[in-house]
Amino acid sequence: MAQTVRLKDWDKSSPGISEISSRLRFSFETGQIWLDEERMMLMHSSALTVLRKELIDTLGIERTRGILTRIGYAAGLRDAEMVKASYKDLSDLELLHKGPLLHALEGMVKVELKDVEIDIKNGRYHIDAIWRNSLEHQIHQGLFGPSHYPIAWNELGHATGYVSGIMNRFILHKQVEITPLGPRFVGKPIEEWDEVADELKYYQSDSIVEHLLTLQDQVEDLRKSLPQPILPSDVIGDSPRFQEAWSLAKKASSSTVTVLLLGETGVGKDVFANAIHNSSPRANQSFVAVNCGALPNDLIESELFGIEKGAYTGAQTSREGRFERADGGTLFLDEVGELSLKAQTRLLRALQSGEIDRLGGTETRRVNVRVIAATNVDLAEAVAQGTFRKDLYYRLNVFPVSIPPLRERKDDILALAERFIDKFSAREGLRIKGLTDKAIHALQSHDWPGNIRELENVIERGIILASQDSFIDASMLFPPSYTTLLEENITVLDRQGKISETVKQPINDFVTELLDKKVPLEELENLVVKAAIERCEGNLCATARLLGISRAQIGYKYKKIFNETISK
Incomplete structure (x- = not known):
């Protein structure tokens, strides 16, 4: 009622x-x-x-x-x-x-x-x-x-x-x-x-x-009807360094030149490789990718060049390799810097002559393959150290494209995040309203050592934790320790509505000071509980919510602190 x-x-x-x-x-x-x-x-x-x-x-x-x-x-x-x-x-x-x-x-x-x-x-x-x-x-x-x-x-x-x-x-x-x-x-x-x-x-x-919106849509339709270069939808970014890299990649797409994609792990080298292929005259042919660093050395040659029946113990059937599967299309060699010297020798021959031999075979096969390679290794340094062939390096490094890390293109973070939100919310069957301002601030403040792959994982975590028709907040993206650090040098309102003059200490310095003073854990907990009760003006339900514990737990702690105060 x-x-x-x-x-x-x-x-x-x-x-x-x-x-x-x-x-x-x-x-x-x-x-x-x-x-x-x-x-x-x-x-x-x-x-x-x-x-x-x-x-x-x-x-x-x-x-x-x-x-x-x-x-x-x-x-x-x-x-x-x-x-x-x-x-x-x-x-x-x-x-x-x-x-x-x-x-x-x-x-x-x-x-x-x-x-x-x-x-x-x-x-x-x-x-x-x-x-x-x-x-x-x-x-x-x-x-x-x-x-x-x-x-x-x-x-x-x-x-x-x-x-x-x-x-x-x-x-x-x-x-x-x-x-x-x-x-x-x-x-x-x-x-x-x-x-x-x-x-x-x-x-x-x-x-x-x-x-006005209708007119705007009509103008946009007219713009789309004009001939313009195709930009694959998964290549997202307007920052100058990113656009410079993509401009080079687009120029390479129209030819058969070997492209070497350089950049840290997770910057999107595989996306670039797909985009180059899809913008090339070979777009209707096969795009075959192989991660050279994920295969053992004794298997990488058979994966690339194929095998004939009886080539080694267990080879009971003949099998074509990635070069043959990519014939007429594009072969993407990811982490090419991880190839063994033996595999490098055979790769060099395939690139120079367009010919391959299956393991255990005697027939030479010609293939028409456009190669895109990628690595996060400094190949010039690998050549100096003797772990990478100099002639293969020069053969791969015909058209290098350096993809910037995400920390150097932070203007693109929101566009990328929106794409991942669309992707994962569709998968999970959720309607997500977007990111809160604090979540946007957290994304733009992070250094992204894992680059776009890390951003994708963070957004996926946020989608899983979000509810239907809700916003994704910072706590859903990052652990509490990180979001706490974002609030360093923050001031708050006191009880009279005045801005506090004390600047919040960074959490690491605060913990260090407590440890230096050898503050007992129980005393620290009591101090936090007392402060929370005082802030909530004695409302234990509100205190429990503030501390993230149950009403029964705060009642127990309050009773314990009260009894200790009386005994003193």
Whole structure:
């Protein structure tokens, strides 16, 4: 049964004020503000005043109201997603209360409740409240004077978006009057309103915008109809060094020249090799790949050149090798620097003459194969050390293409991540909304020693941990130790809402100091538990959520600390 809650009950939800404000982080070194996983920004109210006036002067009242309402709605939905991801097992009232707290933290308005009823499971909701200290109301009245029609457009959109997000159904909020304290608004399910058409139009896309998007699509279709070089879809990157490498590869694709792809492990040499083949006149022929480093030395020759029956013990049938299978197409030799000297000799002959002999055979076979080789080994150094033939090196190094590591093309990380999200979400049957701002920050801050392969693995991990219709946050991509290090030199709000002047110590230095001082583990745990209880103002449920443990565990620890304090 739904519970009607009065003002005194609403106030009981307020112990979370200190806890939710502590989620705001300021990084002065990087110029970033974070609210959980979302990047935020501070903006002058005078700038918002100019923006509102420009929009109204340019688009008129109605279109401006629609734009600001939809912006508020999107922000409300995002706040709801953040709350549902960060707080588990909250009561319906506590879940609802987080929305006004976030809106207050964001500096928009203070909600003063008159009446509320909420029952998420049964879809019941009603609120009657007043927006006090409404920034939007203040700005509009400053521009146009007192008004009797609704002017808190962004706040209406936010309320509708947030409550719709936690209720999992559309809940419409309307401004019903202007009181001496501020705008009064009422919210309830859409079917309980008598007239909604005039309000719903503000939540729908603007016809002008739709027309512009249609024109944009038409222009894009015209562009696609123009002849242009084919860029294989898996080759992603706009950074200068990457485009330079791909430009060289495209030039090589139209010829039969041997290409040597250079780069660290995981940079995408196999993708480049496929792309060169698919852009070449041989695209309709076979593309055969072999990892020279993954095969034992006694098998690599038979894999490359084939065998005849009886060539060695166990060779009961004749079998063609990779060169024959790639005849007319492309052979990709990955990790070519791992080949034995004997295999290098036979490879050199095949490259120079286009002829091969199967192991144990007497018949010479001609093959028409375009070779693309790849290595993360410095072949010039290998030649100097005598582990790689000099003549083969010169034969392979006709057209070298150096692929940059991911740490040198960080502008491409998001595009690559989006491609992997599409790939793995389709495989897992999930709808993923994207990456949180904190997750994007984590991806761009990482050095990526494993390059694109590591990025692909990280995104796959995130997809597996994500839920349907959710965002991937930083904790799903990296272990907690890494995401903690990202918050070095972060300042927070104290209880009075002031920015703390102490800069957060790097976690490694903090641990070193504790070890140097020989702080007992039990004492350290008690210190953390006490601080968490104090931050949550005695709310043990909130403390348990903050520490990531159960309510029973925090109750036990609290009782233990309390008894120790009494005994002293």
